[in-house]
Amino acid sequence: MPELPEVETVVRGLRAVLPGRTIVGVRLGKTDFIDDPALLAESVPGKRVVSIARYGKFIDIAFDPAANSPEAEQFHLIVHLGMTGRLVVRDAAEPAPKHAHAFFELDDGRELRYVDSRRFGRMLVLDGAAAAGKFHGVLGAEPLEISAADFRARLSARRARIKALLLDQHVLCGIGNIYADESLWTARIHPAHIAARLGAERLDELWRAMRGVLRHAIKMRGSSISDFVDADGNPGSYQQRHCAYDREGEPCPRCGTAIRRAMVAGRSSYFCSRCQPAPRAKRRARRDASRKRARAKPSPAKRGR
DNA sequence: AGCTCTTCCTGAAAGC
């Protein structure tokens, strides 16, 4: 699944080939993942790529206005890879793989292809730098740009589970299940901890762990778990460095205890039960007991606020 | 505010 390091890897690959190239044609297959397919098909051809940016897991391909268009608005193609999306540059003569749904023909005989078997990805066009900026503005902080103090400030008052907050794109953008689990493992924090109970020191540790994990993953060109590939079609190798994620039953690299899997924040979460002790057993026991009671005798009266 | 459930979709893995 493409998360920040994978998307960053794709973006770097695209930066090596796309800027300066003009899109000479667009072909679309299935379009249910595109906001406005007609607009995309009519507005992209003739435009020249000027730059490529990443906002969290979103890819922003910025175009110059067409030479013949009078309004000097910048124009953006925004792509989210979802679970199985790929953006690759290939020779146009190469046969297209299964599930290739969008083709952007370049002026050098190659084409940018969007391939996505599950079509959980999204694609949209935005007119004007302001629109793109506004879109960018609704996202949370970039994990590699936020300061330790800001990180603390964003999390220390939240009563939600730390894992849920790491995954929340409005809090931080770009972190998904893999890097949430790897960061928490590195910081020795159980995913179900309530953020507000973690205190400044442990939040700082998490901030440091998160940055280290993401930086290392980018260096290794991301994790290829199911089918991530970069813009050239090559897999990453960070999956070999995973300490917790997708390693249920395997030994914790730190202490040898078997990695466990549990549902936290609605997602599979992998952690070491020894290095990452669950939050206060007493509290949990009390909460579980009251849940059990509530289930046995369905809610009597709702408390007013 | 925050949790859970549902929806989207397909391939892989499990079940029979």
Added chain:
DNA sequence: TGCTTTCAGGAAGAGC
């Protein structure tokens, strides 16, 4: 062996 069922998962929205 081969067919059928189940499930995962990023994000958004509903309902509680």
